[in-house]
Amino acid sequence: MSEAKRYELFIDGAWRSGGKGDIPVINPATEQVFASVGSASTKDLDDALAAAERSRNAWAARPARERGALLVAAARILAARVDEAAKALSAEQGKTLAEAAGEYRRALEMLEWNGAHAEELCASIPMGSGRTLVPEPLGVVTAFTPWNYPAVLNARKLGAALAAGCTVILKGAEETPSAGVFIVQALHEAGIPAGVVNLVFGVPAVISEHLLRSPIIKVLSFTGSTAVGKHLARLAADNLQRCVLELGGHCPVIVCEDADLEAAATAISEYKFECAGQSCNAPSRILVAQPVYQQFLSRLVDVAKSIKVGPPDAPGTEMGPMANSRRIEALQRLTKDAVGRGARIEAGGSRLDQAGFYWPPTILTGVPSESDILREEPFGPILTIAPFDTLDDAVAEANDTEYGLASYFFTSSDETKRLLAGNLAAGAVSINFLKGVAADAPHSGVKQSGYGYEGGEDGMRSFQNLKLVNGLAALER
Numbered sequence: 001m002s003e004a005k006r007y008e009l010f011i012d013g014a015w016r017s018g019g020k021g022d023i024p025v026i027n028p029a030t031e032q033v034f035a036s037v038g039s040a041s042t043k044d045l046d047d048a049l050a051a052a053e054r055s056r057n058a059w060a061a062r063p064a065r066e067r068g069a070l071l072v073a074a075a076r077i078l079a080a081r082v083d084e085a086a087k088a089l090s091a092e093q094g095k096t097l098a099e100a101a102g103e104y105r106r107a108l109e110m111l112e113w114n115g116a117h118a119e120e121l122c123a124s125i126p127m128g129s130g131r132t133l134v135p136e137p138l139g140v141v142t143a144f145t146p147w148n149y150p151a152v153l154n155a156r157k158l159g160a161a162l163a164a165g166c167t168v169i170l171k172g173a174e175e176t177p178s179a180g181v182f183i184v185q186a187l188h189e190a191g192i193p194a195g196v197v198n199l200v201f202g203v204p205a206v207i208s209e210h211l212l213r214s215p216i217i218k219v220l221s222f223t224g225s226t227a228v229g230k231h232l233a234r235l236a237a238d239n240l241q242r243c244v245l246e247l248g249g250h251c252p253v254i255v256c257e258d259a260d261l262e263a264a265a266t267a268i269s270e271y272k273f274e275c276a277g278q279s280c281n282a283p284s285r286i287l288v289a290q291p292v293y294q295q296f297l298s299r300l301v302d303v304a305k306s307i308k309v310g311p312p313d314a315p316g317t318e319m320g321p322m323a324n325s326r327r328i329e330a331l332q333r334l335t336k337d338a339v340g341r342g343a344r345i346e347a348g349g350s351r352l353d354q355a356g357f358y359w360p361p362t363i364l365t366g367v368p369s370e371s372d373i374l375r376e377e378p379f380g381p382i383l384t385i386a387p388f389d390t391l392d393d394a395v396a397e398a399n400d401t402e403y404g405l406a407s408y409f410f411t412s413s414d415e416t417k418r419l420l421a422g423n424l425a426a427g428a429v430s431i432n433f434l435k436g437v438a439a440d441a442p443h444s445g446v447k448q449s450g451y452g453y454e455g456g457e458d459g460m461r462s463f464q465n466l467k468l469v470n471g472l473a474a475l476e477r
Contacts, residue, residue: 005035005088007177009044009201010184012051013194019044020202023174028094028321029311029356035092037177040202045210048198052140052167053216055195060137060165068118068163074183074190075111078104081182085151088178090312093147094320094357095275097313100151106436107155107183113439114159114460121460122165124472132472135464137165138242139218142211144171144204144232146224147323148278150179156439156454157221158183158197164463166219169198171207175323208232215239219463222246225377226403226448244452244462247445248377249280249405252398253434254420256391257289259410261296263432267410268383269303271434273319273361277381278327280449281406283434284378286385287394293387297346297365300385304347304361311356322357322380331359331380334373338384343367348381377403391419399425404446408434 006022008015019041024033040048059067078085086100095103125133143157150173161168172180184199200207211217212235219242222232226247233243255264272282288296312320322328328351335349348362362382367374373384388394398407407426411417421429427445428437437443442458444451453459 004033007035007037007181007201009038009040010181010188010197010199011044011048012198013188016044018202023201025092025175025177026324027091028323029091031355031357035177037174037201039174040200040207042210044200044202045207048169048200049140049211049214049216051195052169052198055193056139056167059167059193059196062165063119064122064163064165065119067165068115070187070190070192071111071115071118071159071163074186074192075108075115077189078111078182078186079108081186082108085178085182087313088182089151089176090320092176092178093150093275094312094323096317096320099274100312103149103151106439107151109439110152110155111159114163117457117460118163121163121457122464125466127468130471132469134467134469135164135461136467138463138465139166140169140216141166141219141221141463142169142171142217143221144208144224145173145180147173147175148275150176151183152436153223154180154183156459158187160454160460161219161221161463162187162192162196164460166463167196169200169211169217171200171204171211174201177201209235212236212239212241217241219244221454221462226450229450242452242462244454245445245450246443246454247280247405247448247450248403249282249445249449250285250375250377250401250403251281251283251406251408251426252285252287252401252424253283253407254388254394254398254409255286255288255292255296256409256411256413256416257291258412258416259292260412260432261292261299264410265296265299265303267432267434269300269307269361272383273304273307273381276319276322276359278323278379280377280379281428281436283408284383285374285398286383287388287397288385289394290387290389297363297385300383301346301363304363304383307361309352309358309360319361319381322359325357327380328357328359331362331378331382334376334378334382335362335364338364338367338371338373341368341371343371343384346385375401391416395420395423399423402448405449406430
């Protein structure tokens, strides 16, 4: 039997064991411990803070072109290891090998885009009348990433912050540590100076409170639940640390009478059941025009039932297990509540009777408005489907949630496209397709889905202060 993999912290340019021992890593397909990750002590965190602060000025002074070149070089190093990295991520998180490899390709795009645009987005911006905006890095960033898409989210946060000239303490997800390790190792091999990037794991509450209590930290970037995001924002308030928060979602899809129903069913199924539905951007509430409701429901149920659920590394598997037992418990509770109130199970509805955290694609209809699943983000492979009579009804129902991350709709009418795009309350609206956010696009939630931008130019600006300099243009002449 091969020795279990052990992941370490990376602080001040070197790998080290965590001062608080190791945390087990569980394979969700088998429910067995197969690896471990170091847990940071207070000294580890203080060392990371000191290293990030010590290297801050030199990294900020380094030409943006050189910072960007290091990110591109790291992406090339990582690209050669995608197969190995994807295999590790699949074993930790449960997503299929194809999904894990696809996630790493998106991570490469994040690093490459920020690297390629570093010089441009760090250049002074003439304002006219002798005024100039000078982008300056804000300082030390702490970034917290979740377990569902760790490669993409680690790369998105690291790429923008490093390109902007900030140093970073990345708190990776203990359940999926390999993504942080692979990306940080690539940055290290590309030549990132000691202290510029630091990677820690451990008890989330202990790490967040210790880091955000320090005035060294100037920016918090967090992706995760709304409840945790609010807690971190409260901690950050004491030092007025800038916050970029990508929080929960409960995303609707409106399927209009004139939509291509086959295309809509396929697109919704593919995006919803990727990563076993464990995505804040995944659709969770489907609203279908009454005249085509039964036809669409029948098609979507057929598609859901046809999805092959199984071990993520097995040939033909289309959906792997949930990432952990907590998600199984949540899905059981939400399903029981809805059914107890009168909802009907059209597909799935219960944990699969086998080892591993397996839950099949599930479709619920007739879900009463007071059901928990219509108010709480399911974060799993459950869809509710309901008919609507008018577009006004559909918009009202779609917006009837505290979340506002993403919304989707299907129609062939230009008039309907304009109406829905203008009235859906979400940070992103997609028409006739469902897809993740590209590296060049800024993305932010509204309402309880967070604030601040990630991705694109605005994402890099999250880590910069735009200093207004008056009279610089006149002096230069």
